[in-house]
Amino acid sequence: MEKILVGLKRVVDYNVRVQVKRDGSGVETDGVKMSINPFDEIALEEALRIRERGEASEVIVVSIGSAESQQQLRTGLAMGADRAILVETDTSTDPLTAARIFKTIIDRENAELVILGKQAIDDDNSQTGQMLAAIWGRPQATFASEVSFDGNTARVTREVDIGLETIEIDLPAVITVDLRLNEPRYVKLPDIMKAKKKPLDQLSFAELGVEPAPGIKELAFEPPEARQRGIMVEDVAGLVAALKDKGLV
Amino acid sequence: MSKVLVIAEHNGTALNQSTAKCVACAKQIEGAEVDVAVFAASASSIAAEAAEISGVDRVLVLEREENDPAIAAVLAPQIAALASGYSHVFGPSTAFGKDVMPRVAALLGVNQISDIMRVEGTYRFRRPIYAGNAILTVEAPAEATVVATVRTASYQAADGGNTAAIENVSADAELPTHTRFVGVQTGQSDRPDLQTAAKVVSGGRALGSADNFGLIYKLADKLGAAIGSSRAAVDAGYVPPETQVGQTGQIIAPDLYIAIGISGAIQHITGIKDAGTIVAINKDEEAPIFEVSDIGLVGDLFNIVPELTDALN
Ligand SMILES: Cc1cc2nc3c(=O)[nH]c(=O)nc-3n(C[C@H](O)[C@H](O)[C@H](O)COP(=O)(O)OP(=O)(O)OC[C@H]3O[C@@H](n4cnc5c(N)ncnc54)[C@H](O)[C@@H]3O)c2cc1C
Ligand SMILES: Nc1ncnc2c1ncn2[C@@H]1O[C@H](COP(=O)(O)O)[C@@H](O)[C@H]1O
Numbered sequence: 001m002e003k004i005l006v007g008l009k010r011v012v013d014y015n016v017r018v019q020v021k022r023d024g025s026g027v028e029t030d031g032v033k034m035s036i037n038p039f040d041e042i043a044l045e046e047a048l049r050i051r052e053r054g055e056a057s058e059v060i061v062v063s064i065g066s067a068e069s070q071q072q073l074r075t076g077l078a079m080g081a082d083r084a085i086l087v088e089t090d091t092s093t094d095p096l097t098a099a100r101i102f103k104t105i106i107d108r109e110n111a112e113l114v115i116l117g118k119q120a121i122d123d124d125n126s127q128t129g130q131m132l133a134a135i136w137g138r139p140q141a142t143f144a145s146e147v148s149f150d151g152n153t154a155r156v157t158r159e160v161d162i163g164l165e166t167i168e169i170d171l172p173a174v175i176t177v178d179l180r181l182n183e184p185r186y187v188k189l190p191d192i193m194k195a196k197k198k199p200l201d202q203l204s205f206a207e208l209g210v211e212p213a214p215g216i217k218e219l220a221f222e223p224p225e226a227r228q229r230g231i232m233v234e235d236v237a238g239l240v241a242a243l244k245d246k247g248l249v
Numbered sequence: 250m251s252k253v254l255v256i257a258e259h260n261g262t263a264l265n266q267s268t269a270k271c272v273a274c275a276k277q278i279e280g281a282e283v284d285v286a287v288f289a290a291s292a293s294s295i296a297a298e299a300a301e302i303s304g305v306d307r308v309l310v311l312e313r314e315e316n317d318p319a320i321a322a323v324l325a326p327q328i329a330a331l332a333s334g335y336s337h338v339f340g341p342s343t344a345f346g347k348d349v350m351p352r353v354a355a356l357l358g359v360n361q362i363s364d365i366m367r368v369e370g371t372y373r374f375r376r377p378i379y380a381g382n383a384i385l386t387v388e389a390p391a392e393a394t395v396v397a398t399v400r401t402a403s404y405q406a407a408d409g410g411n412t413a414a415i416e417n418v419s420a421d422a423e424l425p426t427h428t429r430f431v432g433v434q435t436g437q438s439d440r441p442d443l444q445t446a447a448k449v450v451s452g453g454r455a456l457g458s459a460d461n462f463g464l465i466y467k468l469a470d471k472l473g474a475a476i477g478s479s480r481a482a483v484d485a486g487y488v489p490p491e492t493q494v495g496q497t498g499q500i501i502a503p504d505l506y507i508a509i510g511i512s513g514a515i516q517h518i519t520g521i522k523d524a525g526t527i528v529a530i531n532k533d534e535e536a537p538i539f540e541v542s543d544i545g546l547v548g549d550l551f552n553i554v555p556e557l558t559d560a561l562n
Contacts, residue, residue: 017515018382027383095351096360121496123378125363126347130321131355139322139428142348145490155431160344161444161499162260163435163491167320170427179480179497180490216360217388224377224384227522230543236556239528242544246526248448248505249472249561 001112001171003058004047005105007098008076009037010069011122020223027221036072039117041079043177045184046147047115048080055149058082060109064093064101070200077195078187084200087208095127096213102132104208112172113154118143129176139169142176251281251371254309256328256340256349257299259289261317264298266445267341267399269406274399275339276304276407277368284309285413286331288324290317300413302406308415318430319345325352326422332357332394336371342398342500343444354396362387362397376400380496381519401444402502402523436489440466441475443492448505449524451477451494452487455510455532455550459487464554465509471561477501479511495520510550513538530554 012018013033020027036044047059061076063069064087073084087101102114119126133140141147141156145164148155158165159178205212233239243249253275258265268285275283285299286309299308309331315323328349332338338353340346342364354361367375372389374397389395443449450472452465462482469476477499478492494501496516502523509530511517518541521527529542532549539545546553 012379014516018379020383027379094360096355096358099355118497121380124380124496125361127351127354127361127363130348130351133322134325134352134355137425139425140348140352141428142321143344158344159490160433161491163433163489165433166431168429168431173427180484213358213360214390214393216362216390219373219386219388222384222386224381224522227527227541228543229540230527230545232539232545232547235546235548236553236560239544239546239557240560243505243526243528248526 001056003060003109003111004050004056005102005109005111005114006040006044006047006059006061006076006081007102007114007116007128008040008044008061008063008072009117009120010034010063010065010072011037011120014038014121020221024220024222034068034071036075037117037120039119039121039177039179041184042179042181043115043117044076044079044081045182046177049182050149056113060085060111062087062102062105064089064098066090073200074195075187077198077200078191079185080191083198086200086202088202088204094213094215095125096131097210098128099131099135100210100213101205101208102128103135104210106136114174116174116176118176118178129174133174136172136174139173140176141167141169141173143178144175145178145180147175147181251278251336252334253278253281253283253337253339254332254335255283255285256338256346257285257287257295258341258343258345259287259295261289262294264295265341265343266406267343267346267401268299269302270401270404271339271341271399272302272304273404273407274365274368275337278337278371281337282306286311286328288313288316288319288327290314296415300415301409301411302413303408303411305411305413308413309418310415311418311420315424319349320428320430321349321352322428323424324349325356326424327420328353329356330420330422331418335394337395337397339397339399342400346398350396350398357394357396359393359396362389362395364400365397366400366403377519380515381522382515400500402500436491440469441473443475443477443494443499443501446475447503448472448474449477449494449501449503450474450507450509451479451511452482452509453479453511454481454485456482456487462487464550468507468554468558471558474505474507475503477506479514479517508538508542509554511538512536513541
């Protein structure tokens, strides 16, 4: 295949303990470490391996977000992507709108494969890939833990609740990746220098002709109900007694 | 008035408990009429089970060879066709529901509400974001179909005892052939199912090997418990992926959860927040798992677990 598109979303780093703002208007992101959504790094790694095996010729990373998302795109270029596209917007993007954006880029680039994360760890929506496949009228292989190609078909193993399911899909298609698909490579310093010279195009919603989808209103953010810290027991006898007390054994 | 269509999850012969949980959630919408749709090749036993769920008005049966095994791209156009006439379409927030429901939403031109944990109104729901570190109240536009997944750990399955009407219906949709089922590999076990078990014993990286996980199996068998694990244990190959509990694994709500040699990373905790009693066994008294556990025991699991298994005789 010619081109693979990979989505890179800029999200709060997974190590950060996210705090809800006092006024309930959102979560605290000031001064918080931001990173590539961890699933998207895995998506990119897979795309790079497909290209390195000679099964694709170009990997394009795409981010929809603020100008700062350039940082994540540059990291993606340093990992080995050939080109980057930033679709700039100051508001957060819902999955259907993101899917519509990806669809316009597929059409412009004639991409045959789109690899996305199975979910973005900020909104935990897990929708974009499936929606893109729907509006594109193409197959989706979600939660992938193994991917291989045979001509115009892909064989994908998916992590489902009862184990591992394998499906076969015709290209073009959308794949969303799970954690165990691969381990993303580390970026080396010379690669960061080289990445500065790689092309990073900026596009707007208007240029792509995409109208934001009817949104779901976000009314209020609250911290979760905290579980209370319980008791500590000294030994196994104490544990068994405490369990008996609760009628659990 | 609200009319909710619940998409049944099943394995081709039996209904999954997630369906009765979706019905329980749907029933929280004031005055809602709830229908369950069963897409299958041969639906009679599944439909009969669905008809027993209390609160269900009708069970709609769509029998078609192509519906077994379930493939999202095949089901979605049929569900979308059936959705007209309904104000809401709900599916479970399981691997099945997460795969198919967003595809339905996109066909209907709406965003999906993922992981409903509480119904606040006909169009207003609460859902967790940031791995459960924040709870967001959302409102869907009243003029469009609400497509949503239900966070199954937040709901008790609706009771049985009902005798809802079962009707055969058809959905006018063209089905794609671009996606084909090849097979499924499942860690065959006669142990209780992780999603529905009342008790779960879970092991982490500290177990150190697949062999050592035998300690966890022995304790679980003693308790009649299902097996769980942390991501680190799965990544290391000690246990199969379907045992993983957490943000990207299974979200569960057993009466008893025993975490053994698991540090309690936020991504793990988010999968067990709704458990009745959490027990933690860890050699590090500072381990974050103790912050959320009801009963904690500091010590070496390789001593404690065999001793506990014996003590439960
Ligand atoms: C995007 C993303 C999603 C993730 N999703 C999940 C998920 O769904 N589920 C999940 O579990 N993780 C998930 N993780 C990984 C998570 O961040 C942690 O890395 C993981 O949970 C750690 O597993 P662990 O507790 O087994 O290992 P560790 O963190 O290494 O903890 C091992 C614990 O064992 C204790 N220990 C060691 N030896 C002994 C002994 N002899 N006796 C008693 N205690 C001992 C140690 O004190 C330590 O607390 C995710 C991470 C990311 C980035
Ligand atoms: N704003 C965005 N920019 C780039 N990729 C995105 C964006 N939103 C979603 N995606 C992709 O879609 C995946 C699933 O996101 P979500 O549906 O929001 O959970 C992510 O892992 C990304 O690969």
